[in-house]
Amino acid sequence: DSHMGITVALLERGSLLQVTGMAVVDMDTERASALWPGALRTVTLTVTQVNQLADNALPIRWGVPASARARDLKVVAKVPESAVVTSFYLEPTDEEDVWDFEAGNHLPIRLVTTAGDLQRTYSLSVAPSASNAAGNRYYRISVKREPEGKASSFLHDQIQVGNIIQARKPAGDFVLQERKDSSRTIVLLSTGVGVTPVLSMLQHLVQLSASDKDGNSRKIVWLHGARDGTLHAFREEIDELVKQSPSVVKHVVYSLPREQDRGLYDSKGRINAQLVQKLVPDLENADYYMCGPGAFMASLEDGLERLGVDSNYIHYETF
Ligand SMILES: Cc1cc2nc3c(=O)[nH]c(=O)nc-3n(C[C@H](O)[C@H](O)[C@H](O)COP(=O)(O)OP(=O)(O)OC[C@H]3O[C@@H](n4cnc5c(N)ncnc54)[C@H](O)[C@@H]3O)c2cc1C
Missing domain, CATH: 3.40.50.80 (Nucleotide-binding domain of ferredoxin-NADP reductase (FNR) module)
Incomplete structure (x- = not known):
């Protein structure tokens, strides 16, 4: 029986896609590998029916937490702070506000370089409420150039105003502790x-x-x-x-x-x-x-x- 079906659930939105049809399986490993490196078989599906359930149709739902999602931030200013430290002012590219953070948190960033992606984290060096002339909040990270340091050199040498940096939600537990006793x-x-x-x-x-x-x-x-x-x-x-x-x-x-x-x-x-x-x-x-x-x-x-x-x-x- 060569009937075949594929079901894809979009669990973040609660929708479902079902595709059914007739399949032909090619057992030739070389042909498969030429199409997709590492593949052992090829399955060709001739679609006969598509069923799609709209968003929110599924009773269960889960997704990637906001903290794990990357977001584009634009470098709006690059300011030297000392002989070795340079600050990068970052603002969202969309209409959304920056993610909230607490003083002391750090910003996990991803840099796309020709030698591959670099993931590093940099403490935010402004107050959580810091905002620009238009009243929009922004982030600032301040990076020390490390000798032979891949990410810090890339930031200092390659990243300019207008470039995009990907970031995930600020994190960290180095934050001011609430104390009842304000005399401390x-x-x-x-x-x-x-x-x-x-x-x-x-x-x-x-x-x-x-x-x-x-x-x-x-x-x-x-x-x-x-x-x-x-x-x-x-x-x-x-x-x-x-x-x-x-x-x-x-x-x-x-x-x-x-x-x-x-x-x-x-x-x-x-x-x-x-x-x-x-x-x-x-x-x-x-x-x-x-x-x-x-x-x-x-x-x-x-x-x-x-x-x-x-x-x-x-x-x-x-x-
Ligand atoms: C919570 C947190 C907050 C942070 N906040 C900041 C911040 O606010 N500002 C900041 O500047 N950094 C901060 N850092 C450090 C930052 O994340 C990076 O680790 C730092 O920028 C070095 O990354 P890199 O890619 O430049 O160095 P890498 O390429 O990862 O190298 C790591 C280290 O090895 C040394 N090294 C590499 N190759 C050689 C070699 N051939 N010979 C000798 N030494 C070598 C580099 O000099 C560097 O010191 C923070 C880190 C954490 C965990």
Whole structure:
């Protein structure tokens, strides 16, 4: 009996397609493989009937979650932030708003290159509510050029304003924790490109404190380390933010400052628990959010715990 049928269910829409007809099976492996590499047989179906059930006809439904779906984002601006970090401002190509995200989340992206697709993730470096002149929200990622790094070099060298990047929904659990006790200080610690997720948090917190009419805003301590002025990303943007908010205390540390960096940093050396203690006298009454190289975070976490900070209040992101 050479009757044959194929049933295709579109489970996202709940529709169904049935195709029936007469089939001829060709057992010749070489002919099959020539048509479709790796195929062993060819089935030729002469369609005699097509049945189609409309959308929503099926009682069951499932699909790819929105978070797994890729979306096109257009690069609307490309801005150098330091000698090695460049920001990419991204907006949707459709009429839809950007997906919501929380300060500290990262954006999984896919880059289509001649050498194949590259999938990487980059922390969003703006507040979730950041919007352009037209009032539309956008994303910003800020990428450090890594020596021989495939995706970061491609972004720096090839991606220009107007190009499309594919992205999935922002994700991550490095986010500001809800605390009932608003007297707890928030300490944002970063070095190098680790600044990106904590900058999103800083922007968000400054906005919150600006909208807090009772003046109950929490104290925020911003501690950032860079080698020197050439590698100090977002300096002016952060200075501007700090000016807007009396609740922010800022301290910048350069490890190898140049003569001309005078005035751009507050101390020379590296961020350590003793420095944090000077800026946050009540160490135990604070939440710590840190991002930077593994060694920086490990030694800082260790130092803070030795000074009595409960590890439950130390949150970090690793790149
Ligand atoms: C949650 C999260 C958030 C992140 N956020 C950011 C962010 O905000 N900004 C940011 O810049 N990055 C961020 N990253 C890192 C980012 O995802 C990439 O890992 C980074 O850009 C390197 O990717 P790449 O393709 O350029 O490097 P790859 O090609 O994947 O190489 C990986 C590393 O190996 C080194 N390497 C490669 N080839 C050689 C070689 N031949 N010799 C010596 N070294 C070599 C590269 O220098 C690089 O450091 C984040 C990562 C995570 C997980």
